[in-house]
Amino acid sequence: xxxxxxxxxxxxxxxxxxxxxxxxxxxxxxxxxxxxxxxxxxxxxxxxxxxxxxxxxxxxxxxxxxxxxxxxxxxxxxxxxxxxxxxxxxxxxxxxxxxxxxxxxxxxxxxxxxxxxxxxxxxxxxxxxxxxxxxxxxxxxxxxxxxxxxxxxxxxxxxxxxxxxxxxxxxxxxxxxxxxxxxxxxxxxxxxxxxxxxxxxxxxxxxxxxxxxxxxxxxxxxxxxxxxxxxxxxxxxxxxxxxxxxxxxxxxxxxxxxxxxxxxxxxxxxxxxxxxxxxxxxxxxxxxxxxxxxxxxxxxxxxxxxxxxxxxxxxxxxxxxxxxxxxxxxxxxxxxxxxxxxxxxxx
Amino acid sequence: xxxxxxxxxxxxxxxxxxxxxxxxxxxxxxxxxxxxxxxxxxxxxxxxxxxxxxxxxxxxxxxxxxxxxxxxxxxxxxxxxxxxxxxxxxxxxxxxxxxxxxxxxxxxxxxxxxxxxxxxxxxxxxxxxxxxxxxxxxxxxxxxxxxxxxxxxxxxxxxxxxxxxxxxxxxxxxxxxxxxxxxxxxxxxxxxxxxxxxxxxxxxxxxxxxxxxxxxxxxxxxxxxxxxxxxxxxxxxxxxxxxxxxxxxxxxxxx
Numbered sequence: 001x002x003x004x005x006x007x008x009x010x011x012x013x014x015x016x017x018x019x020x021x022x023x024x025x026x027x028x029x030x031x032x033x034x035x036x037x038x039x040x041x042x043x044x045x046x047x048x049x050x051x052x053x054x055x056x057x058x059x060x061x062x063x064x065x066x067x068x069x070x071x072x073x074x075x076x077x078x079x080x081x082x083x084x085x086x087x088x089x090x091x092x093x094x095x096x097x098x099x100x101x102x103x104x105x106x107x108x109x110x111x112x113x114x115x116x117x118x119x120x121x122x123x124x125x126x127x128x129x130x131x132x133x134x135x136x137x138x139x140x141x142x143x144x145x146x147x148x149x150x151x152x153x154x155x156x157x158x159x160x161x162x163x164x165x166x167x168x169x170x171x172x173x174x175x176x177x178x179x180x181x182x183x184x185x186x187x188x189x190x191x192x193x194x195x196x197x198x199x200x201x202x203x204x205x206x207x208x209x210x211x212x213x214x215x216x217x218x219x220x221x222x223x224x225x226x227x228x229x230x231x232x233x234x235x236x237x238x239x240x241x242x243x244x245x246x247x248x249x250x251x252x253x254x255x256x257x258x259x260x261x262x263x264x265x266x267x268x269x270x271x272x273x274x275x276x277x278x279x280x281x282x283x284x285x286x287x288x289x290x291x292x293x294x295x296x297x298x299x300x301x302x303x304x305x306x307x308x309x310x311x312x313x314x315x316x317x318x319x320x321x322x323x324x325x326x327x328x329x330x331x332x333x334x335x336x337x338x339x340x341x342x343x344x345x346x347x
Numbered sequence: 348x349x350x351x352x353x354x355x356x357x358x359x360x361x362x363x364x365x366x367x368x369x370x371x372x373x374x375x376x377x378x379x380x381x382x383x384x385x386x387x388x389x390x391x392x393x394x395x396x397x398x399x400x401x402x403x404x405x406x407x408x409x410x411x412x413x414x415x416x417x418x419x420x421x422x423x424x425x426x427x428x429x430x431x432x433x434x435x436x437x438x439x440x441x442x443x444x445x446x447x448x449x450x451x452x453x454x455x456x457x458x459x460x461x462x463x464x465x466x467x468x469x470x471x472x473x474x475x476x477x478x479x480x481x482x483x484x485x486x487x488x489x490x491x492x493x494x495x496x497x498x499x500x501x502x503x504x505x506x507x508x509x510x511x512x513x514x515x516x517x518x519x520x521x522x523x524x525x526x527x528x529x530x531x532x533x534x535x536x537x538x539x540x541x542x543x544x545x546x547x548x549x550x551x552x553x554x555x556x557x558x559x560x561x562x563x564x565x566x567x568x569x570x571x572x573x574x575x576x577x578x579x580x581x582x583x584x585x586x587x588x589x590x591x592x593x594x595x596x597x598x599x600x601x602x
Contacts, residue, residue, distance in 0.1 A: 213464040214465075217446060228439050228450070229451075234451050290441075291439065292441050
């Protein structure tokens with residue numbers, strides 16, 4: 001309690017501490033991002049600032065960003081989605097198998113197929129639908145069966161990954177439609193990589209939904225005080241299920257992007273996606289306690305580890321240091337969040 | 348005399364073998380602050396739950412302005428103009444006062460944007476400010492999250508919300524129990540403002556001097572039955588406590 005206790009002056013405008021919190025409390029991570037960009041740009045302007053490097057940075061961020069957007073919705077409701085990467089793998093396997101089958105190629109085909117855009121469209125819908133189905137399962141178990149989200153999504157993580165391995169016999173599907181790889185994976189729209197365009201569209205849409213619509217406001221309300229939302233007549237269960245379905249659907253979108261980019265499914269490559277997205281979301285100022293968060297913050301939280309890694313590589317620092325630095329930054333971010341909360345509850 | 352705004356007759360409530368309410372009569376008239384008092388276990392909370400739609404009576408009738416009603420849910424009671432301010436306030440601490448007031452009753456933009464789910468935040472904030480002004484509630488900030496407000500201000504937000512959606516009766520469960528002297532005085536002032544705005548208030552409180560100070564009428568329950576009813580001005584704390592604890596039969600005016 002650093003503020004003076006004058007009970008009759010409580011109507012006064014916000015205290016100095018609150019103003020500082022509002023200006024910098026949530027924004028310090030943004031300042032960190034600016035600082036990192038400025039630092040690397042100053043140290044190695046030619047390499048770091050090159051158009052090629054910047055476009056590689058955004059492509060690296062694209063899939064992770066789409067996944068982290070879904071994670072943001074879940075964490076704002078005070079939930080957590082550990083299944084995100086496994087759902088991506090499941091959706092990508094199902095989608096790839098569907099496209100292979102529709103294109104009439106054998107399961108052992110390598111390289112690319114000449115599947116039409118129609119086939120690619122169906123394959124993409126299958127990926128999104130598969131993601132949503134897993135989201136519906138997780139959401140129902142969390143909202144209706146009232147099992148903690150940590151356990152539910154740890155369970156669906158294992159189930160989705162295991163089923164993906166059963167479907168493929170543990171071997172990646174290595175034949176993707178040529179058009180998907182060329183135009184979505186490696187192509188660009190008006191000079192911007194297609195993967196980045198998809199990520200930007202998803203991010204903008206999610207920001208509008210979360211911050212400007214009734215749905216978004218109720219998501220915050222549920223994360224803030226689910227009982228209050230229920231008493232206000234909001235169908236909290238339906239909202240919770242919808243939230244996990246959004247996260248699953250975005251993992252499905254990520255699956256299509258991943259298939260397009262790598263021209264193969266990546267069964268072994270997404271085990272850490274859950275922790276990477278959670279740390280991005282939390283770095284971005286979204287509270288693990290729910291009720292507080294923003295899409296803009298998540299964008300920043302996704303870019304910090306990617307820029308850190310990129311900068312370390314360019315500077316010749318062993319990239320393993322990025323892992324160490326990220327761990328420390330994450331702990332600091334959660335600590336700052338807790339300090340902010342305590343200060344507010346006291347005030 | 349007009350029919351009461353809200354009237355309950357012969358309310359019984361049983362939980363298994365426990366007979367918690369044994370034929371309670373209770374009425375709220377227009378433009379009054381009515382206090383409901385009684386020792387722990389007298390059945391106040393159960394009665395309030397039944398009258399606000401959160402629980403159903405085992406027997407008895409409820410009527411609003413003389414017409415019999417059945418409340419299946421708090422939302423249905425609210426549609427009849429009856430709302431409750433719970434002891435835990437049921438606010439979302441991370442949302443602004445305006446968002447809290449409109450939670451579950453959000454205002455949408457006109458036309459297509461509204462149908463797509465877009466909120467009219469400016470209008471919500473404007474109407475919330477209007478509501479606070481009407482009730483004389485002064486908040487430090489209309490945009491800061493509710494968690495940054497003092498206990499009294501949070502209580503004020505919760506009461507303002509109830510008054511926004513109920514035009515007949517608001518039940519308040521121990522509204523000042525957790526507050527200090529200054530904030531208690533403000534909440535009491537707010538309760539009077541709610542009455543001035545034409546909404547009757549049912550106050551549940553353990554604070555006898557406060558009840559005598561603000562209420563126009565005091566209904567005393569004991570072990571699930573009506574034992575006394577007083578009008579403001581002709582009762583003191585000793586008589587109230589006697590009625591609560593011993594159930595001394597006193598002037599029970601069946602008005």
